[in-house]
Amino acid sequence: MVFNSLQYLLFLPTVLVLFWLCPFKWRIPILLVASYIFYASWRPIYLFLILGMTVANYFLGIKIADSKDHKKAWMVTGVIGNLLTLAYFKYFYLLEETFIWAAKPFVGELPKLDLKIVLPLAISFFVFEFIHYLVDVYKGKSEPVKDPLSFALFPAFFPTQVAGPIKRVQDFLPQLKIESKFKREDLDQGCFLILNGLFKKVLLADNLALFVTGGFSNPELMTSLDVWICAAAFSFQVYFDFSGYADIARGSAQLFGYKVPLNFKFPYLSGSITDFWRRWHITLGSWLRDYLYFPMGGSKNGRFRASLNLIITMTLCGLWHGAGWHLVAWGFYHGLLLTAHREFSHFREHHPKFLTVLDTKVGHMFSVALTFASFCVGIVIFRSDNIFIGLQMVQKMLFLNGLFNADHNLSTIAGINYPLIFSSILFVLPVFWVGQLVCQEVIKRFPPTQVPQVVRVVYATALIFMIVAFAPDSSPRFIYYQF
Amino acid sequence: MKPINWSAFLSGARKSDVVLALLLFVIVDAAVGIGFALNQKPLAFNYDVPFRSRTWYALTDLAQQKQTPDLVLLGASDMTCALYGAEATYQKKTVSQLTNHRSTYLESQLEKASAPYKSTFCLAIPGEMPSDQYFMLRTLVSNKVKPKALYCTMVPINFVDATLKNPSTSDVYKNAARVNGVGIADEIACRKKDVFSLFDWGLSKLSSVYGHAQTFKSIQHHLVQSICRPGDSQFETVKMPVTMRKLALMDLPEDFAPTEVGQDPFDPNNNVFVDNLHEYRVRYSQFSPKIWAQQLDYFKRTCELAKAEGIDLVVGNSPLTAENLAMVPADTYKRYLDQVSSTVRANGGVFVDLNLPGLFQHDDFFDSVHLNGKGGQKFLSYVADAMSSRSLAQSATQQTK
Numbered sequence: 001m002v003f004n005s006l007q008y009l010l011f012l013p014t015v016l017v018l019f020w021l022c023p024f025k026w027r028i029p030i031l032l033v034a035s036y037i038f039y040a041s042w043r044p045i046y047l048f049l050i051l052g053m054t055v056a057n058y059f060l061g062i063k064i065a066d067s068k069d070h071k072k073a074w075m076v077t078g079v080i081g082n083l084l085t086l087a088y089f090k091y092f093y094l095l096e097e098t099f100i101w102a103a104k105p106f107v108g109e110l111p112k113l114d115l116k117i118v119l120p121l122a123i124s125f126f127v128f129e130f131i132h133y134l135v136d137v138y139k140g141k142s143e144p145v146k147d148p149l150s151f152a153l154f155p156a157f158f159p160t161q162v163a164g165p166i167k168r169v170q171d172f173l174p175q176l177k178i179e180s181k182f183k184r185e186d187l188d189q190g191c192f193l194i195l196n197g198l199f200k201k202v203l204l205a206d207n208l209a210l211f212v213t214g215g216f217s218n219p220e221l222m223t224s225l226d227v228w229i230c231a232a233a234f235s236f237q238v239y240f241d242f243s244g245y246a247d248i249a250r251g252s253a254q255l256f257g258y259k260v261p262l263n264f265k266f267p268y269l270s271g272s273i274t275d276f277w278r279r280w281h282i283t284l285g286s287w288l289r290d291y292l293y294f295p296m297g298g299s300k301n302g303r304f305r306a307s308l309n310l311i312i313t314m315t316l317c318g319l320w321h322g323a324g325w326h327l328v329a330w331g332f333y334h335g336l337l338l339t340a341h342r343e344f345s346h347f348r349e350h351h352p353k354f355l356t357v358l359d360t361k362v363g364h365m366f367s368v369a370l371t372f373a374s375f376c377v378g379i380v381i382f383r384s385d386n387i388f389i390g391l392q393m394v395q396k397m398l399f400l401n402g403l404f405n406a407d408h409n410l411s412t413i414a415g416i417n418y419p420l421i422f423s424s425i426l427f428v429l430p431v432f433w434v435g436q437l438v439c440q441e442v443i444k445r446f447p448p449t450q451v452p453q454v455v456r457v458v459y460a461t462a463l464i465f466m467i468v469a470f471a472p473d474s475s476p477r478f479i480y481y482q483f
Numbered sequence: 484m485k486p487i488n489w490s491a492f493l494s495g496a497r498k499s500d501v502v503l504a505l506l507l508f509v510i511v512d513a514a515v516g517i518g519f520a521l522n523q524k525p526l527a528f529n530y531d532v533p534f535r536s537r538t539w540y541a542l543t544d545l546a547q548q549k550q551t552p553d554l555v556l557l558g559a560s561d562m563t564c565a566l567y568g569a570e571a572t573y574q575k576k577t578v579s580q581l582t583n584h585r586s587t588y589l590e591s592q593l594e595k596a597s598a599p600y601k602s603t604f605c606l607a608i609p610g611e612m613p614s615d616q617y618f619m620l621r622t623l624v625s626n627k628v629k630p631k632a633l634y635c636t637m638v639p640i641n642f643v644d645a646t647l648k649n650p651s652t653s654d655v656y657k658n659a660a661r662v663n664g665v666g667i668a669d670e671i672a673c674r675k676k677d678v679f680s681l682f683d684w685g686l687s688k689l690s691s692v693y694g695h696a697q698t699f700k701s702i703q704h705h706l707v708q709s710i711c712r713p714g715d716s717q718f719e720t721v722k723m724p725v726t727m728r729k730l731a732l733m734d735l736p737e738d739f740a741p742t743e744v745g746q747d748p749f750d751p752n753n754n755v756f757v758d759n760l761h762e763y764r765v766r767y768s769q770f771s772p773k774i775w776a777q778q779l780d781y782f783k784r785t786c787e788l789a790k791a792e793g794i795d796l797v798v799g800n801s802p803l804t805a806e807n808l809a810m811v812p813a814d815t816y817k818r819y820l821d822q823v824s825s826t827v828r829a830n831g832g833v834f835v836d837l838n839l840p841g842l843f844q845h846d847d848f849f850d851s852v853h854l855n856g857k858g859g860q861k862f863l864s865y866v867a868d869a870m871s872s873r874s875l876a877q878s879a880t881q882q883t884k
Contacts, residue, residue, distance in 0.1 A: 006679050006686075184495045191501040453500060460504030465511060468692050469699040 001041040003248040004202055011038070015158075016255055024179045028149045031157065031256070038158035039121065046120040053085065054152045057130045058145070064137045065144040075138035079131050086127045089119055094323035122162045124320060126155035128287055133169050135291055142169050150176050159252035163245050165263040166283040172260070180257040189448070192456075193251025195463040200244030202467055204432075208237035216383055219393050227396045229429070231376035234383050236432050239268065242281070266440045268433075271367040273337040273374060274345075284320075288313050307342065311335030326387040333378045508692075516691030519698075531701035535739055537608045538658040540581040542622070545604060551628050552604035554593070554870065556586075557616045558636030560853055561801040562607035567746035568849070569859030580744040588860060592867035600632050600870055613641055613782035614650035618659035620788055626662065632795035634866055635785065638803065638852070639811050639819045642775045644766045650781065661697065749856025757850040760806060767810050779822060786830035796832030797869050798823065802843045802862070807851035835869040837862065 001007045015034040019027055040047045060078040064071050087095075092115065100110045133154070136142035145151040150173055160167055215222065215230030222230065246263040253260045267280035277285045293313045299306035311332065318331015348354055357363045377397055384390035448456065496502045532539050545552075556562055566586050571578040573588035584605045593600055606619050616635055623629065650656060687694025789796040800820065808816070824834040837843075842865065847858025854862050 006683055184499050188500045456500045457503045460500055461507040464508045470696055
């Protein structure tokens with residue numbers, strides 16, 4: 001069941017009505033059953049996986065808290081157990097293929113094991129939530145959860161189940177204990193978030209997907225300009241897709257009176273790559289910082305070690321996104337960018353007069369453009385089928401193949417008039433840019449409560465109309481579902 | 484359960500932005516419905532779509548015909564390959580499969596055979612299943628475009644290949660549902676059993692906005708065109724490699740620019756034969772009794788509808804190469820022939836078997852199923868003979884009466 005489906009349109013109000021009409025003590029069981037139905041609607045057999053992992057982590061949490069001498073051993077056991085489960089389902093084929101490829105010169109082509117592993121939905125997200133819980137209990141930052149139903153709801157909570165935001169047990173579980181009342185404000189704000197999310201996903205991301213699929217399907221025919229246009233289009237597609245999902249998740253949670261963390265804050269308006277990672281997939285970034293970068297030593301052991309930790313963290317971040325070496329390369333690339341920015345900032349701290357132009361408005365705009373361009377180069381590797389194709393496209397982006405293609409076209413893609421998105425993309429991308437700036441300013445200056453009701457109502461109606469009228473026949477899955 | 488405080492609930496609802504927005508949407512929806520009703524064009528075929536498929540080209544071309552064609556041809560690629568191959572060879576030039584739906588070659592053969600059908604129109608679409616043929620005929624009849632006669636091609640794959648599990652997912656259905664008002668859509672929806680499909684159908688019936696995405700996208704398409712390229716008549720020209728477009732649109736609905744699908748004349752010096760047996764081996768292996776029964780049911784309904792509307796019906800079993808036919812189990816082929824021919828005859832139609840030994844040679848084929856230009860001309864002359872004998876049979880029946 002996906003958020004942009006009729007199933008969810010029926011499922012969500014049904015659960016909502018039951019939740020608010022039933023006594024408080026039934027709320028958690030209702031949400032838990034609903035969340036398991038939501039999960040099982042994809043592949044019922046994997047219900048046993050999430051249940052099994054929940055039971056195991058529940059007892060591990062208690063064991064870590066209760067143990068006097070073996071706290072660390074229990075925590076390490078738990079973390080390794082979670083990671084091995086993730087590795088088996090997510091990385092088995094990658095490891096097998098890599099092993100066969102590496103062994104080929106020595107022992108010839110080895111046969112593949114036919115294990116028919118299907119990646120369970122949301123496993124990357126709930127494994128991270130479990131690891132956070134075990135580590136925090138170990139460090140004493142969190143009490144072990146005694147109520148099994150509340151604990152089970154933590155990873156399974158259907159609004160955030162599939163693609164986050166990655167929650168923290170300290171933020172989420174206390175909300176379950178509050179006997180909140182149904183509020184009109186929650187209904188309005190939740191529905192607004194859901195409508196915004198659907199608008200981003202169904203109208204923007206899905207229409208951009210038509211263009212991006214076209215562009216990336218035959219990269220050898222693309223000119224340098226094409227690759228840049230495709231990269232920018234995919235950057236916006238992935239942003240609208242994922243932040244749309246996050247909005248729907250936050251909105252759905254708010255309908256039940258719960259708050260889940262913000263995952264995006266206009267990342268493409270970031271003035272540096274460091275700032276970008278504070279605004280993009282915020283909950284993943286903070287998880288990586290707290291449970292990978294800091295435990296490795298963070299920036300405590302000198303500049304070289306800090307850079308190395310950063311590169312390792314981001315490389316693993318790439319691997320987390322999927323089982324493919326191109327994703328590892330994408331993560332490594334971001335590690336390099338972060339390191340470069342860190343060194344650059346360090347240099348400027350000691351040379352305050354160096355490039356002071358960057359502190360002006362124009363300088364900031366240049367920094368924003370450069371950050372976005374750097375992200376675009378990486379996203380090409382991310383979106384490509386494999387690392388070799390990705391590097392070929394990067395080569396084109398750097399104009400190493402010249403400006404034109406064999407037919408002296410500056411842009412091949414602009415020649416595709418059908419569907420409409422192909423010919424209008426050059427108009428659409430700048431609109432998105434300006435749109436971001438406008439939205440950021442509007443949100444800053446006019447909190448929703450200060451906007452006249454008539455404007456809010458007309459805005460919501462326009463969103464409903466556009467979503468209903470322009471929804472594609474078959475909307476592609478949310479991109480982050482595959483992670 | 485807590486008792487609901489309705490007065491508090493209603494007072495809260497009045498203040499809720501979302502509730503008010505939903506109410507406003509209902510008003511807008513009604514206004515759109517009225518707007519559509521006032522703007523309805525006399526002939527429903529004059530519709531617009533953002534993605535232009537073969538079906539769209541065929542139906543819009545039909546709308547532009549000054550007179551209702553005498554003979555409408557239905558079928559899949561077995562018909563289109565034969566017809567366009569023959570036409571291009573006859574005209575000695577490349578013929579567009581998207582903008583040209585008449586067969587002057589067949590018309591010449593009909594005249595030669597003294598058949599009473601002068602004008603022709605091809606509504607055959609590659610991949611057209613018996614269910615699609617029914618949707619096409621329903622569309623014609625409900626739009627009062629009633630030809631004198633109908634020639635439908637049949638091949639065993641129509642019943643054996645179980646790829647099309649849901650007839651209402653085909654492009655022909657989507658277009659037909661659009662121009663047929665709600666007739667076909669209602670009929671299909673009533674057969675659906677899952678609650679979400681029914682909910683979806685119910686919403687699209689209730690709303691003038693939900694389920695009408697194609698209409699809004701077309702409006703959007705023209706609006707942007709008028710803004711981006713005002714007065715540019717070349718807007719529909721594609722200026723890029725076909726390979727890239729094909730790949731780009733693989734995951735998208737079928738979409739063609741007007742110049743994209745053409746058929747070249749038959750060249751005896753360059754008569755290439757493509758071995759597609761592997762593809763058919765796979766397709767023949769996908770047999771499903773349920774799909775067989777479903778498609779046969781639609782075929783029966785086509786025959787019944789033709790009979791009810793007084794349209795002369797001829798159904799032809801299309802030729803296959805011996806190697807292809809050998810892949811169809813003998814009992815399956817016999818069952819197919821028996822059921823199709825008996826259904827046609829039960830509804831007063833004529834069944835012709837063009838897959839008899841000796842009618843076509845191996846070099847009449849482009850691949851194991853599709854005829855080339857030379858084979859296509861032979862095929863159409865047999866069709867003309869069949870149509871002629873159909874009219875003779877009919878006049879004999881009328882005289883007996």
